[in-house]
Amino acid sequence: MSLKIAIGGKGGVGKTTITSLIARCFAAEHQNKVIAIDADPVANLAAGLGISEEQPITPISELKDLIAERTGAQPGTMGGFFTLNPKVDDIPERFSLEKDGVKLLVMGTVQSGGSGCICPESTILKALMNHLVLYRDDIVIMDMEAGVEHLGRATSSSVDALIVVVNPGARSRVAAERIRKLGRDIGIKNILVLGNRVKNEEDEQLIRESLADFEIIGFLPEYEEISSADRDGVRPFDAGEDIPEPILDIVRKLEKMKRA
Numbered sequence: 026m027s028l029k030i031a032i033g034g035k036g037g038v039g040k041t042t043i044t045s046l047i048a049r050c051f052a053a054e055h056q057n058k059v060i061a062i063d064a065d066p067v068a069n070l071a072a073g074l075g076i077s078e079e080q081p082i083t084p085i086s087e088l089k090d091l092i093a094e095r096t097g098a099q100p101g102t103m104g105g106f107f108t109l110n111p112k113v114d115d116i117p118e119r120f121s122l123e124k125d126g127v128k129l130l131v132m133g134t135v136q137s138g139g140s141g142c143i144c145p146e147s148t149i150l151k152a153l154m155n156h157l158v159l160y161r162d163d164i165v166i167m168d169m170e171a172g173v174e175h176l177g178r179a180t181s182s183s184v185d186a187l188i189v190v191v192n193p194g195a196r197s198r199v200a201a202e203r204i205r206k207l208g209r210d211i212g213i214k215n216i217l218v219l220g221n222r223v224k225n226e227e228d229e230q231l232i233r234e235s236l237a238d239f240e241i242i243g244f245l246p247e248y249e250e251i252s253s254a255d256r257d258g259v260r261p262f263d264a265g266e267d268i269p270e271p272i273l274d275i276v277r278k279l280e281k282m283k284r285a
C-alpha cells in the first residue's frame with residue numbers, strides 16, 4: 026500500500042503525537058513500509074516513536090558533504106550552477122533511524138529561508154520530499170509544523186490527505202481555515218480535520234459546529250497516558266498497552282480512503 030499523509034495544525038495541538046501514533050499503527054501491519062518525516066524545524070518526532078535521545082540523528086539539511094556531492098555546490102552558497110534534480114533515492118535508507126518498522130527521517134531547516142530561496146540545502150529537501158511522495162511505494166506520514174512549505178506544487182497533488190489537527194477552542198476555526206488555504210493553494214485536494222484533546226460531548230459539538238464546512242476524520246480524547254509519557258520522555262502506549270480504539274479508527278479510515 027502507498028499512502029501519503031501530511032499532518033498540520035497550529036503550535037502545540039498534537040501534530041507530533043498524532044504523527045507518531047499513526048505511523049506506529051501502520052507499521053504494526055506494514056512492517057518497514059512506513060516512513061515518518063519530521064519536517065518541523067524543532068524536530069521532536071523521535072521521542073514519540075520511541076527512539077532514544079542517545080541515538081542522535083543528523084537532519085538531512087545538515088549533511089553538508091552529501092549535499093555538496095549531490096548538488097555539486099557547497100551548502101551555504103547561493104547562485105552559481107548546481108543541479109536541480111540531485112540523486113536522493115538512497116537517502117531514506119541511509120539516513121533514517123528505524124524503530125519497530127517505522128523509519129524516521131528528519132528534514133531540518135534551511136537557513137535564510139523563504140520559499141524563493143534556491144540553495145543547495147533547499148534543493149535537496151525539495152527533491153527528497155518529491156521522491157518520497159511521488160515515487161515511494163510506502164506509507165509516508167509527515168509532521169509538518171504549521172505550514173506546508175516543504176511541499177511543492179508538483180508534489181502536493183499526490184498527497185492523499187492533509188490532516189489539520191485542532192483542539193477545542195474559539196481559535197481553532199481561524200487556524201484550520203488558514204491551513205486549508207495553504208493546502209489548497211499548493212494543490213492538496215483532500216483536507217480533513219482531526220479534533221484532538223476533546224474532553225466531552227460539548228467539546229466535540231463545538232468543533233463540529235465551528236468547522237461545519239470541514240470533513241472530520243475523527244476525535245481523540247485527552248489521554249493521561251499521553252501526557253505522562255511525554256513527561257517521562259517515553260512513547261505513549263508502549264508497555265504492552267494497546268493503542269486506543271479512536272486512534273485505530275482513524276488509521277482504518279485512512280486505509281479505507283486509499284482503497285476507495
Ligand SMILES: Nc1ncnc2c1ncn2[C@@H]1O[C@H](COP(=O)(O)OP(=O)(O)OP(=O)(O)O)[C@@H](O)[C@H]1O
Binds near residue numbers: 246248255
Ligand atoms: N490526546 C492527547 N491527550 C493528552 N495529551 C496530549 C494529547 N495530544 C497531545 N498531547 C500533549 O500535548 C502536547 C503537545 O503535543 P505535540 O507536541 O504532539 O503537539 P505539536 O502540534 O506537535 O506541537 P508543536 O507545534 O510544538 O510541534 C504534548 O505535551 C503532548 O503530550
Ligand SMILES: [Mg+2]
Binds near residue numbers: 040041065069
Ligand atoms: Mg510537533
